[in-house]
Amino acid sequence: MKKLLLLLFTVTQCVRAQAPEDLSYYLPQNISYNTDIPTPKSVIGHEVGEWHVTHDKLVEYMKTLAEASDRISIEDRGTTYEGRPLLLLTITSPENHRNIENIRREHLKLSEPGSGSLSTGDMPVVVYQGFSIHGNEPSGSNAALVAAYYLAAGESPEIDEILDHTVILFDPCFNPDGLQRFAYWANTNKSRNLNPDKNEREYHEVWPGGRTNHYWFDMNRDWLPVQLPESRARIATYHRWLPNILTDHHEMGTNSTFFFQPGEPNRVHPLTPQMNQELTKQIGKFHIKALNNIGSLYYSEENYDDFFYGKGSTFPDINGGIGILFEQGSSRGHIQESDNGLLTFPFTIRNQFTTALSTLEAASNMRKQLLDYQRSFYTDTRSQASKGKGKALVFGDEKDAAKAYHLAEILKRQxxxxxxxxxxxxxxxxxxxxxxxxxxxxxxxxxxxIEAMFETRTEFTDSLFYDISSWTFPLAFDLDYGETALSHAGQEISDLRLREGKINRQSNYAYLLEWHEYYTPKALYQILRKGIRAKVGKTPFTIEDREYDYGTIMIPVQNQKMDSGALYVFLQKVAEESHLEIDGVSTGHAVGSDLGSNQFKTLEMPQVAMLTGNGISPYDAGEIWHLFDQRYDIPITKIDESYFNRVNLDKYNVLILTSTRGSLNTDIKEKLQTWVKNGGVLIGYRQAVNWLKNNEFIDPELRKKEITAKDVTYEQQQDFRGAQVTGGAIFEADVDRSHPINFGYKNDKIALFRNTNIFMEPDEQSYNNPIIYTDDPLLSGYISEENLEQLKGSVPFKVFRSGKGKVIIFTDNTNFRAFWYGTNKLLMNAIFFNKLM
Structure with a gap:
């Protein structure tokens, strides 16, 4: 009888879960709603939570609301890589809308000198509400449907007060491409009879998943670097308004409940004011009350931290605002079993909607407090800044204008x-x-x-980090930098531009292109693709009183497929598009190697493929795809592991294997081994090093020291293990500039980003160690003492011969999050110059 009752109870639960929830499930019922305002269902064709809203329907509803309500205006701030609009709604009272530009200007005055005369008691507070920066965390954007309707249609004194005293910058979807990808997956796998079994296909999306944007970037790591179009739109909005609160609605594991900040109290960046955390905690009291009212479980001050300023929930903390992270246990579809019972998609949406409202309630109630905090933040900042009067930071590379330009570009965006x-x-x-x-x-x-972007930090109060522990920008760009006198400065730059490329003169003999500039790989690929013969110089030389460094590209004029005039016109176009200088010379005689010397080696056009799909890290693969496609205009063929064995690899001379998350099948292994032995060049990154070693492609000697816990309790074991993770720090290495992997680098040291614990022993032959960590390698960030000892004197790069081919390995990522410009050239050197290694 008990079993029968349990079965009936379970079936009843499933039936209830399948019935679509209407708006009354989400909305407060003690107020009325304007019937002239369209409901979500009337526009998107289904109840909120019945299906996953696709981005096109989300856009349609937001535009419809803006047309119907005088509380809402809408703007299109650009498009994603896939052409989807990046919408922003401004929601406030009609009276505020009529005065919106003056409100914005007055609000910004809080951050300027003389703000003490402003009466914050009379000013609206500004709240930026953003949803689903990870596309497969969709409860946020689906909750945005309900929240926007509530703010447009709700009629009560409480709503009027919020609208009168608040300007809401409403971003219904931070990640349109990812949301669309995941909505397609969840909806196409939905059954009429909802199935909560965690093994159901609906809850296991295919690679790469909907979390990321078009190029598979985690956009919640791009608030500081602003390398992606979605980020650039929201950062422009952020600085245009300087909101007092920014909310970032996420999801976490299915068996979790609901998290809101503050996070771990010991993992707050030291530059964040203590008052920021106190205000965050006060705002949290409003979430507690709201979630208590609907009976939802929650927690705070655990798991998540406020350290890396490149996340949406932390970025405001260094800009005079309060960042709030919300994490909802995810249904990953429409209904799923969890440790907390059946977790339905509508339930996850309701929690997100509820805390969106409690945020606005907190902002309205704490309005003066938040505005006063913003004013005091910038007052303190000006006091700090005044101490630096007459001083400046300088950064640059006398051989590479583009790298310095791109860092300046980031600073200008901020x-x-x-x-x-x-x-x-x-x-x-x-x-x-x-x-x-x-x-x-x-x-x-x-x-x-500025301090947050330029600082180096090696001491920390906690050894655990939710994300990277260092991101020093001039080191990421491999630039010379330091503090200097402001007297060296010229004019403030209002219109930042890359330098114009050119050929200094036409030649009937040869053209020379030094390899230092960031966009030289783009130029070289254009040259080789055109069928023009080009060679690379293995040694420095001087010609016509100019010195040329290792890796200089030489293009002879004679015996080309085009005459000298056409070659000049073409190379002029290449120089302009790649923002670099090409020299025409009239002689082949040089001090050092003459241009006809065997020290110049003929180059072949790279035909590059990359393995993708299950078992491959989409982040690493996406960064490389973006680098080739967006920066260098070099085609790269992405081959999925599911059909890899049906592909003829003979057309490719380079194949990239990024970090592997598991095993690849035996057929892939054998096909790759054969291809390499026949002359292919295989480049492996990060965890791919272990896979290549375990599958006998290479045999590097790895340092592996077992770390034993002493005086560590059972309760402390997770922290003990976490302290051994190198989550992302910056280290110094010596470089042999004569080795082809280092062509284009002018200094004998380089800053490398590392987020693995793969430590390789150096080769006994010193010339086989072109990059080797110094004896004091830590530049910035956290690494345990045990791992630091293993890192000293180890090598992050090796080349192995295999038959006619080669396997080249990097223990770490040279393309991290699209802003690690300084080591992109290492990968390109492996692509173009591997025959010389």
Whole structure:
């Protein structure tokens, strides 16, 4: 009888879960709603939570609301890589809308000198509400449907008060491409009879999943680097308004409940003011009350931290606002079994909607407090900045204008003032060249943000990090940098531009292209694709009184497929598009190697493929795809592991294997081994090193020291293990500039980003160790003492011969999150110059 009752109870639960919830399930019922405002169902064709809303329907509803309500205006801030609009709704009272630009200007005055005369008691608070930056965390964007309807249609004194006292910047979907991808998956796998079995296909989306954007980037790591179009739109909005609160609605594991900040109290970045955390905790009290009212379980001050400023929930903390992370246990579909009972999609939406409202309630109630905090933040910032009067940070590379430009571009997007140089100068043995370097005065409004981007930090109160522990931007760009006198500065740059490329003169003999500039790989690929013969110089030389470094590209004029005039016109176009300088020379005679020397080796056009699909990290693969496609205009063929064995690999001379998350089948192994032995070049990254070693492609000697816990309790074991994770820090290595892997680098040291614990022993032959970690390698970030000892003197790069081919391995990521410009050239050197290694 008990079994029968349990069965009936379970069936009843499933039947109830399958019945679509209407708006009354989500909305407060003690108020009325304007019937002239369209409901979500009337536009998208289904109840909220009945299906996963697709981005096109979400856009349609938001536009419909803006047309129907005088509380809402809408703007299109650009498009994603896939062409989807990046919408922003501004929601406030009609009266505020009529005065919106003046409200914005007055609000920004809180961050400027003289703000003490402003009466914060009379000013609206500004709240940025953003949803589903991870596309397969869809309860946020689906909750945005209900929240937008509530704010447009709700009629009560409480709503009027919120609208009168709040400007809501409403971003219904941070990640349109990812949301669309996941909605397609969940909807196409939905059954009429909902099945909560966790093994159901609906809850196991195919690779790469909907979390990421078009190029498989985690966009919640791009708030500081702003390398992606979605990020650039929201950062522009952020600085245009400087919101007091920014909310970021996420999801986590199915067996979790609901998290809201503050997070781990010991994992807050030291630059974040203590008052920020106190206000965050006060806001949390409103979430507690709201979630108690609907009976939802929740927690706070655990798991998540406020350290990396590149996340949406932490970025406001260094900009005078309060960032709030919400994490909802995910149904990953429409209904799923969990440790907390049947978890339905509508339930996850209701929690997100509920806390969206409690945020607005908190903002309205704490309005003056939040505005006063913002004013005091910038008052303190100005005091700090004044101490830097007459001082500036300088960064640049006298051989590479593009890298320095792209860092300056990031700073400009973050509303940081950037100046050019008044003239060339040398300081601390580093030469800063006008047009190749920039200056950042320290006495300016966003000095705390500047400090967060430029600091090096090696001491921490906690050894656990939710994300990376260092992101020092000039090190990421491999630039010379330091503090200097502001007197070296020229004019503030209002219109930042890459330098114009050119050929210095037409030649009937040869053209030379030094390999230092960031966009040289783009130029070289265009040259080789055109069928033009090009060679690379293995040694430095001097010709016509100019010195040329390792890796200089030489294009002879004679015996080409085009005449000298056409070659000049083509190379001029290449120089312009790649923003670099090409030299025409009239002689082949040089001090060092003559241009006809065997020290110049003929190059072949790379035909590059990359393995993708199950078992491969989409992040690493996406970063490489983006680098080739967006930066260098080099085609790269993405081959999925599911059909890899049916592909003829003979047309490719380079294949990239990024970090593997598991095993690849035996057929793939055998096919790759055969291809390499026949002359192919296989480049392996990060965890691929272990796979290549375990499958006998290579045999590097790895350092592996077992770390034993002593005086560690059972309760502390997770923290003990977590402390051994190298989650992302920056390390110094010596480089042999004569080795082809280092062509294009002007210094004998390089800053490398590392987030693995793969430590390789150096080769006994010193010339086989072109990159080797120094004896004091830690530049910035956290690494355990045990792992630091293993890192010292180890190597992050090796080349192995295999038959006629080669296997080249990197223990770490040279393309991290699209902003690690400084080591992109390492991968491109492996692509173009592998025959020389």
């Amino acid at each position: 509303q940081i003032k950037v100046y050019d140089l008044a003239g060339d100068f040398t300081e601390n043995k580093k030469h800063y060249k006008e047009g190749f370097a920039y200056m950042v005065p320290k006495n300016q409004k966003n000095i705390k943000l």
